[in-house]
Amino acid sequence: MKKHKMHVKAANMLVQALYELKQERLLVIQQKFEGFSCKCSGIPKHSRKYSMAVSRCWYKSAEKIRSRISRDLNDFSHQLEQFINTINAEDIRLPKLGDVVAEMLQIEDEFGEIKFDLKAMTISIITETIALEEITFGSFEIRLYLNDIKKLAFESPYKIIALDPNPAGSDYDVTHPHVSHEKLCEGDGFIPIRKAIQQGRLSDFFTIIVQILQTYNPDSPYVSLDDWEGTSCYDCGYTVSGDDCYYCEECDRDYCSNCSTYCQICDTTVCLGCSYECPGCNKPVCEHCTDVCVECNEQFCKDCLNNEGLCNNCQEQRKEQEDEKLKEESTTPKAEPEIQSDSVGETRISA
Amino acid sequence: MKIMYINNSGGGFADYMNIEEGTSIAKLFAEKMPHEEAANYLIRVNRQPVPKDYILKENDRVTITPTKIDGARN
Structure with a gap:
C-alpha cells in the first residue's frame, strides 16, 4: 500500500512537471507572438515615411528607407518561419494520473525496480549490465529530473549515471560510446524521447534510452569501441x-x-x-x-x-x-727579374 | 474500431486511429511498418507483450519500439 502511495505521489509530481512544461510552451508562443507583432507594427511606419519621402522628392531619404525595409524583410521572414514552427507545435496532452501510475507499474515489471526520490524530485531505473561487442560498461542509472522537464525544449532532463564504470581509456567522462559527462547523445532517439516525456509515457522513455544504450552506432561515437581501451x-x-x-x-x-x-x-x-x-x-x-x-x-x-x-x-x-x-698571395712581393751577365742571350752574327 | 497507436521510432508518433474489426497485431505491424521486420521491434499491447495473432480490441494501446536505436555524437 505504502509502495503505491509513493507511485501516486511521484505520478502527481510528473503530471505537475508536465503542466509546467505546457505553461512554458505557451509562454514561448506568447514571446514569439509579441516579437512577430512588434515586427509587423513597424511596416506601416516605414510605409508612411517612404511615401512622404517620394512625394517630396527626397530621393536620398527614400533610398535609405528602402534599404532599411529590405533589411527588415530578411528578419521578418526568419521570424515568420520561427513563429509558424512554434505555433504549429503539437499541444501537450497531460496524461491521467492513473495512466502514469500504470506506466510506473509497467516499469517495475520490465526493469525490476523504479526508484523515487521525492525530495530531489527524481525517478530512476537501473539497467542490466550493458555490453557492446564484448566490451562491458556495467549497469547505468537512468535518472529523470522532474524539475527540469519544463526545460525540455532546451536541454535533456535526465542523466545516465554509470554505476560500475568502465570509461574510455582516453576520456574518463565517456562511460559508454554514446554517453559523455552523464549525457546521452540521443541520435535517432531525440524526438521519440521528447514525445514520450511530454506524454508522460515513462515506460517508453526508459525503454528507448535502454535501447540506445544497447545499440552501438559506429558512425558517431564519442569514443569508438576499437579505441575504447x-x-x-x-x-x-x-x-x-x-x-x-x-x-x-x-x-x-x-x-x-x-x-x-x-x-x-x-x-x-x-x-x-x-x-x-x-x-x-x-x-x-x-x-x-x-x-x-x-x-x-x-x-x-x-x-x-x-x-x-x-x-x-x-x-x-x-x-x-x-x-x-x-691574402698571402697578394701580400708576397713579386721576384725581380734576374740581372743577366754580359753576353747572355746574345747571338753571334757573322759579318 | 479505435485504438491508441504509439510508434517510438522516427517522429515518436502517438495518436488514436481507426482499424477494422478482427485486425491482428501482426497485420497492424505489416500495415504500419511495411519494410520492417517484427523481430527488430518490441511490440506491446496494453503495455504487455502479445503473440502475433493477438486480435486487437477497442481502446487497445499498441506500442512499437525499435530494439536498436542509434545514438550519435551530436
Missing part, C-alpha cells in the same frame, strides 16, 4: 585515443603527442627517439633527411649542407682558408 604511448605509457596517437614510421610504434614530432623536411611522423636534432638549425628531422658533412663528419639535416656536402661551419672555415691564401 586507448593506445598506450610506447615511450611514456600515457593512454591516448586514436586521434591523439602518432605512429612512428621509423620504429613502427605508437606514441603520444608529447613523445612524437615530425620531420621538418619531409613531414614524416617520428618519435623523439628516432628524430634527430640538426646541430645547424636545431630542427627535428628524420634519419633519411640527414647526411654527414664531408669535412667534419658531423651529421646535419640536408638543408644545412651545401652542394659539396659541407656544413655551414666547414663552408666558413674553407672560405676563411681560401681568403687567407689569397
Whole structure:
C-alpha cells in the first residue's frame, strides 16, 4: 500500500512537471507572438515615411528607407518561419494520473525496480549490465529530473549515471560510446524521447534510452569501441585515443603527442627517439633527411649542407682558408727579374 | 474500431486511429511498418507483450519500439 502511495505521489509530481512544461510552451508562443507583432507594427511606419519621402522628392531619404525595409524583410521572414514552427507545435496532452501510475507499474515489471526520490524530485531505473561487442560498461542509472522537464525544449532532463564504470581509456567522462559527462547523445532517439516525456509515457522513455544504450552506432561515437581501451604511448605509457596517437614510421610504434614530432623536411611522423636534432638549425628531422658533412663528419639535416656536402661551419672555415691564401698571395712581393751577365742571350752574327 | 497507436521510432508518433474489426497485431505491424521486420521491434499491447495473432480490441494501446536505436555524437 505504502509502495503505491509513493507511485501516486511521484505520478502527481510528473503530471505537475508536465503542466509546467505546457505553461512554458505557451509562454514561448506568447514571446514569439509579441516579437512577430512588434515586427509587423513597424511596416506601416516605414510605409508612411517612404511615401512622404517620394512625394517630396527626397530621393536620398527614400533610398535609405528602402534599404532599411529590405533589411527588415530578411528578419521578418526568419521570424515568420520561427513563429509558424512554434505555433504549429503539437499541444501537450497531460496524461491521467492513473495512466502514469500504470506506466510506473509497467516499469517495475520490465526493469525490476523504479526508484523515487521525492525530495530531489527524481525517478530512476537501473539497467542490466550493458555490453557492446564484448566490451562491458556495467549497469547505468537512468535518472529523470522532474524539475527540469519544463526545460525540455532546451536541454535533456535526465542523466545516465554509470554505476560500475568502465570509461574510455582516453576520456574518463565517456562511460559508454554514446554517453559523455552523464549525457546521452540521443541520435535517432531525440524526438521519440521528447514525445514520450511530454506524454508522460515513462515506460517508453526508459525503454528507448535502454535501447540506445544497447545499440552501438559506429558512425558517431564519442569514443569508438576499437579505441575504447586507448593506445598506450610506447615511450611514456600515457593512454591516448586514436586521434591523439602518432605512429612512428621509423620504429613502427605508437606514441603520444608529447613523445612524437615530425620531420621538418619531409613531414614524416617520428618519435623523439628516432628524430634527430640538426646541430645547424636545431630542427627535428628524420634519419633519411640527414647526411654527414664531408669535412667534419658531423651529421646535419640536408638543408644545412651545401652542394659539396659541407656544413655551414666547414663552408666558413674553407672560405676563411681560401681568403687567407689569397691574402698571402697578394701580400708576397713579386721576384725581380734576374740581372743577366754580359753576353747572355746574345747571338753571334757573322759579318 | 479505435485504438491508441504509439510508434517510438522516427517522429515518436502517438495518436488514436481507426482499424477494422478482427485486425491482428501482426497485420497492424505489416500495415504500419511495411519494410520492417517484427523481430527488430518490441511490440506491446496494453503495455504487455502479445503473440502475433493477438486480435486487437477497442481502446487497445499498441506500442512499437525499435530494439536498436542509434545514438550519435551530436
